[in-house]
Amino acid sequence: MAFWKSLFNGSNAIAPSSTTPAEEETLLTTGKTQQDTRIFFSTTRSIDLYELEELCDAVGWSRRPLRKVRKAMQHSFLVVSMWEEQGAHRRLIGFARATSDHAFNATIWDVVVHPKCQGKGLGKALMNYMIKRLRKEDISNITLFADADVVDFYHRLGFVSDPEGIKGMFWYPD
Amino acid sequence: MAFWKSLFNGSNAIAPSSTTPAEEETLLTTGKTQQDTRIFFSTTRSIDLYELEELCDAVGWSRRPLRKVRKAMQHSFLVVSMWEEQGAHRRLIGFARATSDHAFNATIWDVVVHPKCQGKGLGKALMNYMIKRLRKEDISNITLFADADVVDFYHRLGFVSDPEGIKGMFWYPD
Numbered sequence: 001m002a003f004w005k006s007l008f009n010g011s012n013a014i015a016p017s018s019t020t021p022a023e024e025e026t027l028l029t030t031g032k033t034q035q036d037t038r039i040f041f042s043t044t045r046s047i048d049l050y051e052l053e054e055l056c057d058a059v060g061w062s063r064r065p066l067r068k069v070r071k072a073m074q075h076s077f078l079v080v081s082m083w084e085e086q087g088a089h090r091r092l093i094g095f096a097r098a099t100s101d102h103a104f105n106a107t108i109w110d111v112v113v114h115p116k117c118q119g120k121g122l123g124k125a126l127m128n129y130m131i132k133r134l135r136k137e138d139i140s141n142i143t144l145f146a147d148a149d150v151v152d153f154y155h156r157l158g159f160v161s162d163p164e165g166i167k168g169m170f171w172y173p174d
Numbered sequence: 175m176a177f178w179k180s181l182f183n184g185s186n187a188i189a190p191s192s193t194t195p196a197e198e199e200t201l202l203t204t205g206k207t208q209q210d211t212r213i214f215f216s217t218t219r220s221i222d223l224y225e226l227e228e229l230c231d232a233v234g235w236s237r238r239p240l241r242k243v244r245k246a247m248q249h250s251f252l253v254v255s256m257w258e259e260q261g262a263h264r265r266l267i268g269f270a271r272a273t274s275d276h277a278f279n280a281t282i283w284d285v286v287v288h289p290k291c292q293g294k295g296l297g298k299a300l301m302n303y304m305i306k307r308l309r310k311e312d313i314s315n316i317t318l319f320a321d322a323d324v325v326d327f328y329h330r331l332g333f334v335s336d337p338e339g340i341k342g343m344f345w346y347p348d
Binding site: 064074104141160168171 | 238242243245246247248249250251271273276277278279281283305316317318319321322325328331332333334335336337338339340341342343344345346
């Protein structure tokens, strides 16, 4: 299983900025025996960036310089990864992160679930976990920019588009 | 001129988080004599929060706990204030800040220009300064959530709403 690289690799350790939420692991599903698949969330930033790149490749995202991905992870307020564990093997199957002012606003970016794991409610579970963690940190305004094909997915999670005519806008050079 | 409180007040000093842009002051307009009004931008975080509150009051925003405002300033990537200076007096006339992952994305919040100073192109100058500073830090994706009545203002600055169907969304509890 060379594909499943060693995780939580010290050489890729990323120091979080101050006053970010404490790291934790949270079990989503557990099996009856030790060989059954378990799925859990982690808020560690020590993710193998090559494995994260593989996950993003799997959904067809453009590659980004790992130096910048590392910096973005370090300066995100919350980083959540979703893992499938069977026996001693852990595999990264989902990811999301949020920027924030640590007080009022958070914006969720880079939400991804491995295509082989989609359609099982895991994306919903990942987002609900993000929301729960942000609410726990007393963030009142949780926002995101949704691609057209996932607007309905976020609607079902309680996100509202353009409330009171507020528009998401992106700056482009002239 | 008791209204013009002492600025850059040490007791309200706010420590920026690491790797944020260096603080600077930039002159926008200058007069011919020392008594003429000068307008300049600053990226200091050491703003008198009571004066910031007065500015926000002037445009009718709801008051927010200063403890949280201080935290939000500390954890914003970029804080820009706009000042009108005449002789020894400095008056806060505009403000904006941005959250960011310091790598890819920035989101601009709390853009405000004092009503008495509106209609002179100062809001445009403030936003262009924000954009210039964010671009200088190699942020490629500059975003914001615009209230319905300022969407056209941001359009004129080069912001595009809902590009390729991307929707700004806000989470509300069920």
